[in-house]
Amino acid sequence: MAAVRTSATVALAGNPNAGKTTVFNNLTGGRQHVGNWPGVTVEKKEGTSRHRDLTFKVVDLPGTYSLTAYSLEEVIVRDFISGEKPEVVVDIVDASNIERNLYLTTQLMELGVPVIIALNMMDAAESRGVQINVELLSELLGVPVVPMVGLRNRGTEELKDAVAAAVGGEARFRGIQVNYGRELEEEIERLQGSIEGEGGVPPEFLGRYSSRWLAVKLLEEDAGVETDITAYCGRDCAVFKQFEDSRRHLLSIFGDDIETVIVDMRYGFVAGVVREAVKRKREDAVTTSDRIDNVLTNRILGFPFFALFMWLMFFLTFFLGKYPMGWIDSLVQGLAKLVNTNLTSPAWLNSLLVDGVIGGVGSVLVFLPQIFIIFICISILEDTGYMARAAFIMDRIMHWLGLHGKSFIPMVMGFGCNVPAVMATRTLESDKDRMITILVNPLMSCTARLPVYALFTAAFFAANQGTVTFSLYLLGIVLAVAMAKLFRKFLFPGESEPFVMELPPYRWPTLKGTLVHMWDRGSLFLRKAGTVILAGSVVIWLLSYLPPGIEYGSSGSLAGMIGRALEPLVAPLGFDWRAAVALLFGFVAKEIVVSTYGALFGVGEDKAAISASLQQVFTPLTAYCFMAFTLLYTPCLATVAVIRKETGSWKWAAFAVGYSLALAWLVAFLIYRVGLLFGLGG
Amino acid sequence: MGASGLIPLGFMQPGETGVLVEIRGLRHHDQDGTGSGHAGPSKGYRRGHMFHSDRGHRLVHRLNHMGLVPGAPVRVLQNNAPGPVIVAVKDSRLCLGRGVANKVMVSPHSGAGT
Structure with missing residues (x-):
């Protein structure tokens, strides 16, 4: 056995149903340790992966759609990435649902860590007539993109190569940021100034988060960031004064809540990238999965089929x-x-x-x-x-x-x-x-x-x-x-929580x-x-x-x-x-x-x-x-x-x-x- | 707001398409919003200090992050009234409970809603 030269931590992030678990198993070969994140009952999976003489720890983060402070899983993901500073974050993106998945990618890149996109489920995308120009996508986002089919264990070696290159400092990370438009960018800059400036946030905290990320999150009225900044410099500090000014100014322009504008801008950025790098052969979006659903979730037939199963x-x-x-x-x-x-x-x-x-x-x-x-x-x-x-x-x-x-x-x-x-x-x-x-x-x-x-x-x-x-x-x-x-x-x-759930496309289960x-x-x-x-x-x-x-x-x-x-x-x-x-x-x-x-x-x-x-x-x-x-x-x-x-x-x-x-x-x-x-x- | 021609997603029939216009907040549901009453699983997780701690806001943004944003084309796949709705947004298929589906306002493409 060659001596272990370097060890690094790799975090896996991505949307639910993007195939994170499969990629995790492919990387670690099933050798894993399952525990809980400290203080909460969200499952934490860790394993190790070997590539040539490099050993790295792989941490499977909970599946999330976003990085707000609204849900426990999202808080865990961002706390881990900003606190533990993994060498690389591998973002598992479902190629057959690329637009929604890249929305999370923009936020991961904003955190200021090196991101590698594992473009999973390429076969499903192809069968839907979706063609992705991987090179161009990588160019536009400024991060490496590795196409793969997790279920068939395709692309795993390439992903490991990309991780090794990133750890070795050989990969390019231009880290493209979403441009939020002139008005927002101006306020973001002002806020960054007050965060970094006199009476702002102390450097040890800035070591964890970039000032840009903090500024954007403040404008999104993110509860976690608000609490953290309050803890460091109090509610009356320059940062919050600037925040109130910026907020008033932006509300007078947009007349809407600012968070919605930021969400729109991110989707706009993603839509632009997708327009360039993704070609669709057919516009009719009725998939095989939808056809199956026409029967299995049909008003009348749905229940009998369920009973039959x-x-x-x-x-x-x-x-x-x-x-x-x-x-x-x-x-x-x-x-x-x-x-x-x-x-x-x-x-x-x-x-x-x-x-x-x-x-x-x-x-x-x-x-x-x-x-x-x-x-x-x-x-x-x-x-x-x-x-x-x-x-x-x-x-x-x-x-x-x-x-x-x-x-x-x-x-x-x-x-x-x-x-x-x-x-x-x-x-x-x-x-x-x-x-x-x-x-x-x-x-x-x-x-x-x-x-x-x-x-x-x-x-x-x-x-x-x-x-x-x-x-x-x-x-x-x-x-x-x-x-x-x-x-x-x-x-x-009391009433039950509003019911919102994603329906993953039907897939053939693999024997393994x-x-x-x-x-x-x-x-x-x-x-x-x-x-x-x-x-x-x-x-x-x-x-x-x-x-x-x-x-x-x-x-x-x-x-x-x-x-x-x-x-x-x-x-x-x-x-x-x-x-x-x-x-x-x-x-x-x-x-x-x-x-x-x-x-x-x-x-x-x-x-x-x-x-x-x-x-x-x-x-x-x-x-x-x-x-x-x-x-x-x-x-x-x-x-x-x-x-x-x-x-x-x-x-x-x-x-x-x-x-x-x-x-x-x-x-x-x-x-x-x-x-x-x-x-x-x- | 309140523009004519908008119908709730929950009223659309399977196969009908439209463009999402807005998601109406659920502010009147606030009575047990967040904060207190957690049975334990959320220990160590600060929810109390949220800027937006009301439920309606949280729901709207959860939907946003799943791809339901104003301007998004939507297509109803199943409507199990008075049960939930399955809607196609971009490449995702989302299942929305009746209460949620009735808050999502859509400008239908043709033939639907008068």
Whole structure:
């Protein structure tokens, strides 16, 4: 390995949906560190990239349309660029939507850092009949431009070359500035004078921002810059005096607010560049993506198609998942038999391995295929761009709940796992909308509940397993809707944030992208099986085995004592002490409910035996109540942790636990009592 | 302002085109604008000192930065009334909720709005 000569920091900026993540992965080869920006819950991704003997750190900045102080993401981007002074900012520009994307570019260049434009999605631009003269574009903007197709990993080496050249000081950066017109430029100059002059902004602050940038931002009435300058020289300093004069003068000319004029000027500049460097073959702008939207987001057809896709997702999960599940099942059972017959270890060790480990972890591992299929489906929905359309279609219904369409996306993701779903609420602008969406998300039936449904429906509703499982999903959705409405009314009153969302063009998902996406989430389940569920299973086995001499898993065991202590709490729902123990440990991860029964009945992985034992302690009615309770009660430990992290307070995490526990009890109680009235107790 | 022939984007049918004239502010929505009441996610982020802290202003500029500026040609792709609208602006496709779509005033090209 050649010695590392230089190291540099490269920041990736760009619009949402411009393909930033793909370029980041291409540069870093997936070696990355994911964390949060200090103090906030916006994801921060860092990785390293190697090019010849140069190593550089790549920081993925949040996707933004602009650099105002209006949104958290934008503040993070500009604070990072001005504070950390990366050697190069790579601006990912979507070539098929160049005009809007270059708007951000003008602002990045204004910050006074070297910018390289990565002109991504060249293939999409070409297929739309958009031809870009890359050389001319580079000439007009005064920065290097690298054409690329991120999804096909084309242009990555060229981009690295350009970064290396920039770090080595070989690239040209003329850094063209937007000309805001005579009147504005005059005032900008005056303001710059007062910023740099006596009683202005101290040099250490000017080291971070150029005086021109500060002047423009002041005229835009940017809140962040106002606060910073106030902190340095007070509200009465020369800068603000000049600002008031300039503002009055400009308002008398433009009669509008100045920010709008500045925005217009930037777009005017971009439009000029685009007119020169971009040729369009066709003027009719109806794209293939629009044609697909004519069907998929159609007033009448939109919803049926959405329902079809959802049905397809679950059909694939349950139907296609059956086969590999069968294989894993026989593998696990074979293993149990092998251990049982061939191991001459002491009986307790045998019991630990067969009842605890294989019975506990194995019974959950069987669901791996289904979990992976549902994650693949969700990845495809996201990667094709359909998820945004689902938000569009569901907006009317969500509106009735006092939320808007965007809140629907985390709901669908909740069918996979509530942890990433809660994190996905970060795209919601309003904190109130976000809180409601987070709090009801655990009611969406995630894959961890599947093992529970499968076990109980097989034992009690063998004839119509599908219908019963479907009814549980439906129960979760209906209650999520009801709770959202309640929370909006009583906890977070007010209107939802205006709904504005970009619809990315439809894209074919790449196999690699989808698999990576699926693996990212699915592997969490595997890790969970190897750690939390394994540990839980061993603890339950231990509690069922001790004290010594007791009949395994009987009511005299430690587990039995705990269960009997809790039994009065769940007795009104028709549950016995075993259910109490299962639910207690299921708080850690809901799959453990199944592991617990596997361990308690001491029959390891033998399905028929568990079914038979279950039939002795549950009736179909109480079994249904138990499934409903498992669906609704306290989110699992990982979800509680992520709720705490995302809301920034233990209070809300505790609330989520408390309300769902109460809801579960109430619903199970109602089902049980009403069922008894109708004579379903038998 | 209030010029005749302007219609809200939300009233346009799929396929209709026009030129964006203005975005009306949402100043009457101010009751819970910004600042207080944050449930936590925005900690460490100063919103309180904004020059323009009202919601309407913020929305107008958010739309501006996404390409919806006065003078921009717009084409309605879908109108899911009383739900949201999909509008084509330059090369972007934006989904606007009903409330937003009704604030975006457009001078339609022909055949629409009287």
